[in-house]
Amino acid sequence: MAFQKRIAVLGSTGSIGIQTLDIIRKYPGFFKAQILTARSSSDLLIRQALEFQPEAVVVTSRDAWQVVRDALEGTPVQVLYGNDSIAEVLAWDTVDLVLNALVGFIGLEPSLAALSNHKILALANKESLVAGGHLVLREATAGKGSILPVDSEHSAVFQCLRGEQATIEKIILTASGGPFFRHSARELESITKAEALDHPTWNMGAKVTVDSATLMNKGLEVIEAYWLFGQPLSRIEVMIHPQSLIHSMVQFTDGTIKAQMGYPDMHLPILYALSFPRRMDYPDAPRMELAHFRSMEFHMPPADRFPCLEMAYQAMKTGGNTPCVLNAANEVAVDAFLHERLNFTAIPKLISQTLEKVSYIADPTFSILKETHEEAQRVAQILLASY
Numbered sequence: 001m002a003f004q005k006r007i008a009v010l011g012s013t014g015s016i017g018i019q020t021l022d023i024i025r026k027y028p029g030f031f032k033a034q035i036l037t038a039r040s041s042s043d044l045l046i047r048q049a050l051e052f053q054p055e056a057v058v059v060t061s062r063d064a065w066q067v068v069r070d071a072l073e074g075t076p077v078q079v080l081y082g083n084d085s086i087a088e089v090l091a092w093d094t095v096d097l098v099l100n101a102l103v104g105f106i107g108l109e110p111s112l113a114a115l116s117n118h119k120i121l122a123l124a125n126k127e128s129l130v131a132g133g134h135l136v137l138r139e140a141t142a143g144k145g146s147i148l149p150v151d152s153e154h155s156a157v158f159q160c161l162r163g164e165q166a167t168i169e170k171i172i173l174t175a176s177g178g179p180f181f182r183h184s185a186r187e188l189e190s191i192t193k194a195e196a197l198d199h200p201t202w203n204m205g206a207k208v209t210v211d212s213a214t215l216m217n218k219g220l221e222v223i224e225a226y227w228l229f230g231q232p233l234s235r236i237e238v239m240i241h242p243q244s245l246i247h248s249m250v251q252f253t254d255g256t257i258k259a260q261m262g263y264p265d266m267h268l269p270i271l272y273a274l275s276f277p278r279r280m281d282y283p284d285a286p287r288m289e290l291a292h293f294r295s296m297e298f299h300m301p302p303a304d305r306f307p308c309l310e311m312a313y314q315a316m317k318t319g320g321n322t323p324c325v326l327n328a329a330n331e332v333a334v335d336a337f338l339h340e341r342l343n344f345t346a347i348p349k350l351i352s353q354t355l356e357k358v359s360y361i362a363d364p365t366f367s368i369l370k371e372t373h374e375e376a377q378r379v380a381q382i383l384l385a386s387y
């Protein structure tokens with residue numbers, strides 16, 4: 001039997017976590033769910049633990065932990081509590097690969113822990129690189145671990161670069177444009193939560209889906225690409241591609257463009273990261289019938305209606321703790337929108353105001369980033385009260 005990779009799935013009850021377990025379920029001879037973590041989705045985590053029989057589960061909500069502990073009593077599954085326990089299990093020799101599917105700043109510390117413990121980090125938590133890319137890259141380049149991108153766009157770029165020795169002229173990240181790409185500024189004023197969560201092509205969690213609708217998701221991915229591929233921001237572009245068939249492209253200095261295409265299904269980049277360096281069969285994925293696609297559209301992002309993308313570029317140009325502030329303010333703004341306390345078009349306004357009020361720090365440590373994140377969230381919450 002082939003070597004079985006033992007995987008820690010951080011955020012196993014979220015969208016990416018669930019799809020990762022789909023892959024593990026399909027290929028039990030190749031992958032083992034060794035660790036599962038969740039915050040408060042106790043019922044789903046219990047079902048996952050009973051099915052996959054991991055070595056341990058970690059729950060970060062105390063109430064949920066007690067429910068899971070009682071439900072799994074008498075099974076061989078260890079039930080651990082708290083964020084400190086996540087760092088603890090990532091040091092275990094029984095873990096080969098860490099799939100970080102956490103959402104938000106909370107994912108940064110486990111990314112650092114995975115790399116410092118010589119693990120392969122399959123990264124779906126873009127905020128790790130947005131908020132603390134310099135720290136993540138220091139751990140990775142010190143030879144303490146390796147990073148494999150899971151986001152479909154960065155997986156596409158990664159695949160386009162395999163085997164290439166040519167100089168990159170441009171990385172082109174594609175974006176679906178979300179559900180509101182063709183909306184006027186007036187129409188954006190009345191967007192509802194239900195409309196924002198109705199993504200035209202991808203199946204994602206609520207926060208990421210709203211980020212896609214504002215194009216902040218693409219801004220965060222630009223920052224992520226900056227750290228992953230070592231290219232200046234001037235060589236990282238975004239194109240709106242509503243069909244979501246080309247997941248990203250790389251243009252080289254001879255003018256050639258390589259594109260990675262595939263059906264829009266997150267199982268594919270997840271499988272690629274888990275199985276790397278091989279490409280495994282996946283007969284369940286729908287095949288692209290090219291004859292059905294008579295045209296594919298590409299558009300420049302409409303910056304006037306979707307300012308979050310340019311805001312992300314500017315935050316990365318400023319550097320230091322500014323991207324961390326951007327990310328923290330966005331978390332507050334999106335949460336407020338999802339709880340119907342903030343209008344859709346007010347999301348970038350709240351983020352911009354928060355960026356103006358938090359002090360700049362050039363080379364923040366992890367503890368300073370944590371303080372920055374908390375301060376930015378406090379500032380954003382105070383500003384939110386005036387909306």
